Amino acid sequence: MDIFDTALAPRGQQDIEWAERAMPAVMAIRERFTREQPLKGMRAAACMHVTAETAVLVRTLAAGGAEVRLCASNPLSVQDTVAAGLAVLDGIEVFAIAGEDRDTYFRHLGQAIEHRPHLVLDDGADLTTLLHTQRTDLLESVIGGTEETTTGVTRLHSMAQEGVLKFPVFAVNDARTKHMFDNRYGTGQSTLDAFMRATNRLIAGSTFVVCGYGWCGRGVAERAAGLGARVIVTEVDPVRGLEAVLDGLTVMPLTDAVERADFLCTTTGNEHVVRAEHFERMKSGIVIANAGHFDVEIDLEALARLATSQRDVRDHLTEFTLPGGRVVLVVAQGRLVNLAAAEGHPADVMDLSFANQALAAEMLALGRDVPPPGVHAIPEEIDSAVARVKLEAIGTRIDTLTDSQERYLAGWRTGT
Numbered sequence: 001m002d003i004f005d006t007a008l009a010p011r012g013q014q015d016i017e018w019a020e021r022a023m024p025a026v027m028a029i030r031e032r033f034t035r036e037q038p039l040k041g042m043r044a045a046a047c048m049h050v051t052a053e054t055a056v057l058v059r060t061l062a063a064g065g066a067e068v069r070l071c072a073s074n075p076l077s078v079q080d081t082v083a084a085g086l087a088v089l090d091g092i093e094v095f096a097i098a099g100e101d102r103d104t105y106f107r108h109l110g111q112a113i114e115h116r117p118h119l120v121l122d123d124g125a126d127l128t129t130l131l132h133t134q135r136t137d138l139l140e141s142v143i144g145g146t147e148e149t150t151t152g153v154t155r156l157h158s159m160a161q162e163g164v165l166k167f168p169v170f171a172v173n174d175a176r177t178k179h180m181f182d183n184r185y186g187t188g189q190s191t192l193d194a195f196m197r198a199t200n201r202l203i204a205g206s207t208f209v210v211c212g213y214g215w216c217g218r219g220v221a222e223r224a225a226g227l228g229a230r231v232i233v234t235e236v237d238p239v240r241g242l243e244a245v246l247d248g249l250t251v252m253p254l255t256d257a258v259e260r261a262d263f264l265c266t267t268t269g270n271e272h273v274v275r276a277e278h279f280e281r282m283k284s285g286i287v288i289a290n291a292g293h294f295d296v297e298i299d300l301e302a303l304a305r306l307a308t309s310q311r312d313v314r315d316h317l318t319e320f321t322l323p324g325g326r327v328v329l330v331v332a333q334g335r336l337v338n339l340a341a342a343e344g345h346p347a348d349v350m351d352l353s354f355a356n357q358a359l360a361a362e363m364l365a366l367g368r369d370v371p372p373p374g375v376h377a378i379p380e381e382i383d384s385a386v387a388r389v390k391l392e393a394i395g396t397r398i399d400t401l402t403d404s405q406e407r408y409l410a411g412w413r414t415g416t
Ligand SMILES: NC(=O)c1ccc[n+]([C@@H]2O[C@H](COP(=O)([O-])OP(=O)(O)OC[C@H]3O[C@@H](n4cnc5c(N)ncnc54)[C@H](O)[C@@H]3O)[C@@H](O)[C@H]2O)c1
Pocket: 149, 150, 151, 152, 179, 182, 183, 187, 211, 212, 213, 214, 215, 216, 217, 234, 235, 236, 237, 240, 267, 268, 269, 270, 273, 291, 292, 293, 294, 336, 337, 338, 339, 345
């Protein structure tokens, strides 16, 4: 293992137990895994945000019989307390230190797969990429993998299209019980939380620009509007742009939006969305951040080149002064803001995402219906089962189709 400080384990244990309380679906799976041992003999490598919720998943995989190694999917989202809790109290091989540099990050990725994993649980596809580039010698033992986020799924589709992806990967992100809740409600709440923690500024009455109106963007826009901001959306997809307009939001090109924005958040999964031409027109005092997976959405090198000086003004907040005296404030170095400057998604939504992860890992381990190499959807039965467990846990009941309704929906003979 390679973690910051083993003495942090008791606090990590507290954090993990707190998350467990809000993750009834994963806890129900853990109970079954403990009895049935579906992952017995499996070696798993997980590259994920090292948070309390991830620890709940890792404990569940271990309870199911897996030997798990964990590394970070982002150096800034590592909770050292949680890393210590898992390593010391659960004996999990954890390789993650908050703020680790690029070399350490990639060394840790390498260490997480040294035990020749059968299962690869990825968030952003860095581990899968490593296995297909520098560690092809380890590919043979891999049965399959799972991918947590949109950007990772996009990368995997590129690999599959080029014909280089050597094992099946379940796109957890594409499960309805993942992106409709995690990306939207999770990113929405935790991103606003990060803006508020980093600045302690009032959102009400401000102008809040959201770049990209996908699952994450919708969530951020909804929460910013809920806090009283005037929300402006920027998009490149005409359908999503239209959706934002009909949701009652203002849509315009980013070059115009930046002149009005008090806050700006990127949620596109694309690179250099905010660049020199935008910094040059920004209103002074704007606070900008990124909630997309990689720190490529804001061109910080261009900002540093334009700036006459920069300094840290608060935790996770850097102020860049531009010629003429205008200032631009960047949260968490343009990295995934909700994990770097806040605590990431609430456990309640990670419960859904990680229930999908655990059940997909079980499918691969049991070898039932394992698909060929490529990117695959989580089966609908898993998606529905996860939602059902969650509904039960929160005490909500829904209706059931009658036999005649099922026949009606399956038929085509009845019309007007
Ligand atoms: N912060 C988190 O905790 C978290 C959680 C889930 C996903 N993610 C990441 O957030 C990113 C977005 O995920 P998503 O599920 O919302 O994806 P999505 O595909 O649903 O939405 C992305 C949107 O961005 C738009 N877009 C692309 N380039 C643009 C540009 N230059 N300007 C304006 N809009 C542009 C696209 O048209 C699309 O509508 C991904 O990188 C994903 O991995 C982050």
